[in-house]
Amino acid sequence: MIYLAIILLLLLMFCGAPLFAVILGASLLGFYANEVDLSVVAIELYNIAETPLLSSLPLFTFAGYLLSESNTSQRMLRLVKATFGWMPDGLAIVAVIACAVFTALTGASGVTIVALGALLLPSLIKAGYKERFSLGLITSSGSMGLLLPPSIPLILYGIIVQQVGAGASFDFDELILSGVLPGLLMIFVMSAYILWVHRAEPVERTEFKWPELKVALRQASWELPLPILILVGIFSGVMAVSEVAAIAALYVLLIEVIIYREIKLNQLPDIVTRAMIMVAGIILILGCSMAFTNFLIDAQVPNMIFDWIKEHIDSKWTFLLLLNVFLLFLGAILDIFAALVIVVPLIIPVALGFGIHPIHLGIIFLANMQIGYFTPPVGMNLFIASYRFKRPVNELYQASFPFMIVLLGVVLLITYWPALSLFFVEQ
Amino acid sequence: MLLNSIRTLDNGLARIEKILLFIVVFTMIGMAVLQIILRNGFGFGIVWAESFIRILVLWSALIGAMLAAKTNEHIKIDVALHKLPEKYLTIVTRLLSLFVCIICFIAAYHSYLFVLEEYNFPNTAFSQVPTWACAAIIPLFFVITGLRYFFLLIVGDQSRTSETS
Numbered sequence: 228m229i230y231l232a233i234i235l236l237l238l239l240m241f242c243g244a245p246l247f248a249v250i251l252g253a254s255l256l257g258f259y260a261n262e263v264d265l266s267v268v269a270i271e272l273y274n275i276a277e278t279p280l281l282s283s284l285p286l287f288t289f290a291g292y293l294l295s296e297s298n299t300s301q302r303m304l305r306l307v308k309a310t311f312g313w314m315p316d317g318l319a320i321v322a323v324i325a326c327a328v329f330t331a332l333t334g335a336s337g338v339t340i341v342a343l344g345a346l347l348l349p350s351l352i353k354a355g356y357k358e359r360f361s362l363g364l365i366t367s368s369g370s371m372g373l374l375l376p377p378s379i380p381l382i383l384y385g386i387i388v389q390q391v392g393a394g395a396s397f398d399f400d401e402l403i404l405s406g407v408l409p410g411l412l413m414i415f416v417m418s419a420y421i422l423w424v425h426r427a428e429p430v431e432r433t434e435f436k437w438p439e440l441k442v443a444l445r446q447a448s449w450e451l452p453l454p455i456l457i458l459v460g461i462f463s464g465v466m467a468v469s470e471v472a473a474i475a476a477l478y479v480l481l482i483e484v485i486i487y488r489e490i491k492l493n494q495l496p497d498i499v500t501r502a503m504i505m506v507a508g509i510i511l512i513l514g515c516s517m518a519f520t521n522f523l524i525d526a527q528v529p530n531m532i533f534d535w536i537k538e539h540i541d542s543k544w545t546f547l548l549l550l551n552v553f554l555l556f557l558g559a560i561l562d563i564f565a566a567l568v569i570v571v572p573l574i575i576p577v578a579l580g581f582g583i584h585p586i587h588l589g590i591i592f593l594a595n596m597q598i599g600y601f602t603p604p605v606g607m608n609l610f611i612a613s614y615r616f617k618r619p620v621n622e623l624y625q626a627s628f629p630f631m632i633v634l635l636g637v638v639l640l641i642t643y644w645p646a647l648s649l650f651f652v653e654q
Numbered sequence: 655m656l657l658n659s660i661r662t663l664d665n666g667l668a669r670i671e672k673i674l675l676f677i678v679v680f681t682m683i684g685m686a687v688l689q690i691i692l693r694n695g696f697g698f699g700i701v702w703a704e705s706f707i708r709i710l711v712l713w714s715a716l717i718g719a720m721l722a723a724k725t726n727e728h729i730k731i732d733v734a735l736h737k738l739p740e741k742y743l744t745i746v747t748r749l750l751s752l753f754v755c756i757i758c759f760i761a762a763y764h765s766y767l768f769v770l771e772e773y774n775f776p777n778t779a780f781s782q783v784p785t786w787a788c789a790a791i792i793p794l795f796f797v798i799t800g801l802r803y804f805f806l807l808i809v810g811d812q813s814r815t816s817e818t819s
Contacts, residue, residue: 239753242746243735245728247719248754251761269765273789276705276712276779282682285714289679466690469707473686480683496676500721503675507718508729510711565729605733 232256246565247508250515257522271518275510279469280386280399285506286472287379290479291333292502297489299450300329300342306443306451313435318354319421322347322364327372327414332454334379337600337611340369344615355430362616363626364421367634369608370600371413373563373593374406377457377475380596381406382468383509383567384589390517391572397586397652400462404651405586409594409641413634420633449482509564520572529576536577543581547642550574551595558599559606566596583645590648594638601627657809664805667798668724675717682710705780709788716795723802726751744810751807758800765793 236256240249251268258265275281294300307325311317325347330339344365351361373380385402444451456478460471483490490498523529540546557566571592578588600608603624613620641647685700685707693699722728738746772786779785 239750241731241734242750243730243732244750244753245726245730247728248757252753252757255757255760265760265764266768266771268761269768269789269792272765272792273712273768273785275715276708276788278708278711279704282686282707282711285679285711286683286686289683465694470686470690473683474690476683477687496672499676499679500672500718503679503714503718504722504727505718507715508722508727510715511719512729514715560731560733562729605736 229256229260246569247511247515250512250519250569254515254518254522257519257526261522261525267521268515268518271521272514274517275514278386278390280382280467281469281510283377283382283469283472284379284510285503286469286476287377287382288334288506289499289502290472290476291338291379292498293476293479293483293490294450295333295338295342296494296498297483297487299332299483301346302443302447302450303328304343304346306440306447309436309440309443312433315432316418316421316425316430317433318351318430319356319361319364319425320418322351323368323371323414323417323421326365326368327375327410328454330370330372331375331378331410337369337607339372340365340608340611340615344369344612348616359622359626360424362612362618362623363628363630366601366608366612366623366627367630368417369612370597371417372410373597374410374413374590376403376406376454376461377468377471378403378406378593380563380567380593381589383513383564384571384592387513387567387571388575388585388589391520391575399468400464401652402586402589403461403468405590405648406593408647408650409590409637412640412647413594413597413637416633416637417630420630449486453478509568512565513568516568516572523573529573532573533577533580537580543583544643546577546581547583547591550578550591551638551642554592554595555599555602558596559602559604561599562607563593563596563599566599567592584649584652586652587645587648591638591642594641598631598634598638601631660805664724664802668721671717671721675714675721678710678714678717682707682714685710702780709779712788713791716791720795720798720802723799726803726806748807748810751803754803755800755807758796758803762793762796762800765789765796769793 233253233256236249236252239252240246254268254271255265258267304321304325307321307328308318311321311324314320322343326339326343329343333339333342347365348361351364352358356364381403382399385397385399388397453475457471457475460466460474461468466474484492484495536546540549554566554570557570561569575585575588579585600606601612601623603609603620609620609623609627612618612623616623685703689699689703719728735743735746769786769789769792772784772789777785779788
């Protein structure tokens with residue numbers, strides 16, 4: 228009977244039932260089978276209100292939605308172009324950097340391709356890059372910057388690990404800072420690949436112009452302090468991440484509404500609604516998963532998984548390789564936040580058992596998920612790019628494939644070179 | 655006729671939810687910033703501010719999730735759905751709505767029991783506010799989400815059938 232219900236739930240999940248309902252159903256079923264009072268589900272959901280730092284999620288997301296609704300993307304692109312455009316293959320590298328900065332500031336909601344893609348694609352093609360190369364570049368850069376601060380997914384990872392406990396302890400500042408080097412490495416390798424592809428027939432370079440840089444700087448002068456504010460806020464230790472998020476949200480609100488005047492007051496309720504629908508989906512799954520995870524822990528499932536894996540795999544490195552394969556697959560079928568919430572509680576005890584540092588695990592997790600965004604068949608950015616550029620998804624699979632291989636290499640490097648992720652962690 | 659009045663009612667409800675969401679989010683920002691100013695500028699803080707902000711996170715999440723139910727925008731794995739032919743699609747989406755509806759009503763009943771228990775043996779959530787008042791949003795969320803999926807079950811999910819072409 229129970230097995231039948233489990234199969235039914237799995238079937239419903241793969242048919243497209245909302246994940247929160249599937250997880251909730253599984254928890255209800257589990258608690259019912261163990262004769263636990265079902266009100267425990269509501270208690271677990273109420274635990275959302277006992278989770279520290281969680282307010283950083285809605286606040287950073289709201290700030291990100293505000294930025295993507297205004298002309299920040301244009302100002303930022305102009306600035307990055309004026310700063311880096313003179314380099315060999317400048318424009319393509321500019322595209323990668325601009326995408327990374329924009330994703331870092333707005334969160335990983337797929338908005339980067341929508342906001343920057345329409346500006347970047349025509350200018351890349353005009354500058355002489357092949358169409359297919361340009362499409363692949365933008366599609367695969369859409370999730371670049373996921374690891375750069377404030378990195379909303381990394382914050383969520385930290386919150387989940389703290390909730391699960393499992394004996395993993397680290398500083399939030401260290402966690403967020405740890406994403407910087409792997410994130411920069413991805414940008415660096417992508418840029419190197421761009422240069423390598425065009426080594427035989429270099430694309431014409433543009434000249435560096437001071438006046439253009441000055442204009443670009445002046446235009447973005449109100450938005451430029453934002454990354455600094457976030458970085459200093461988090462790393463000075465004066466404020467908690469959630470407080471930095473509140474200040475960032477207020478700051479962005481003030482500059483976009485009062486100074487740039489690109490967002491009208493009557494647009495605000497709509498922007499709030501859209502941002503919160505996105506965050507609510509994540510937090511709701513988080514709440515339902517906490518109930519489910521507790522059931523699994525009561526039933527000793529993580530221990531069983533660990534024992535089973537330990538029996539078949541004895542080296543940490545084999546485990547990491549399998550983890551990569553699993554996460555890539557996961558990233559291709561599941562939203563990054565949902566994947567974090569559902570899978571992290573289960574793999575954290577196993578990974579700790581293999582002696583993997585929890586921060587390193589978080590970086591590996593997100594690096595894989597970043598590629599998952601454009602992995603066939605369902606990577607979200609493939610569909611967003613397909614919709615945005617009016618191209619069949621198949622063409623985008625092919626266009627972004629070489630970039631995927633390059634980034635996979637970086638993911639392996641990140642996986643097997645823990646020191647890179649743990650550079651800022653006091654051992 | 656009845657369907658239309660339900661739809662009007664649903665839209666009215668969504669309007670209230672949006673206003674509430676707006677207030678909750680801005681209160682969250684305001685409280686957090688106020689707390690920082692008080693602490694760094696005046697050397698003291700509001701004792702219950704942090705707890706209050708966390709309750710606001712819960713409320714914003716559940717109100718946002720109610721709104722997500724209206725258009726069935728909840729996170730899901732929809733690989734299989736994209737591949738389904740139109741004629742099965744309506745049946746499958748209705749079955750899924752039925753499933754969500756049942757789960758939500760079960761959860762609504764048990765969350766109601768939780769709130770009732772809290773009401774009879776009150777705890778304090780923050781300042782003078784009892785936990786049951788803060789937790790009351792949970793059964794409310796499940797009831798409204800359940801009703802919205804019930805509505806989707808009856809009328810079908812237009813957004814999805816037109817989108818998957």
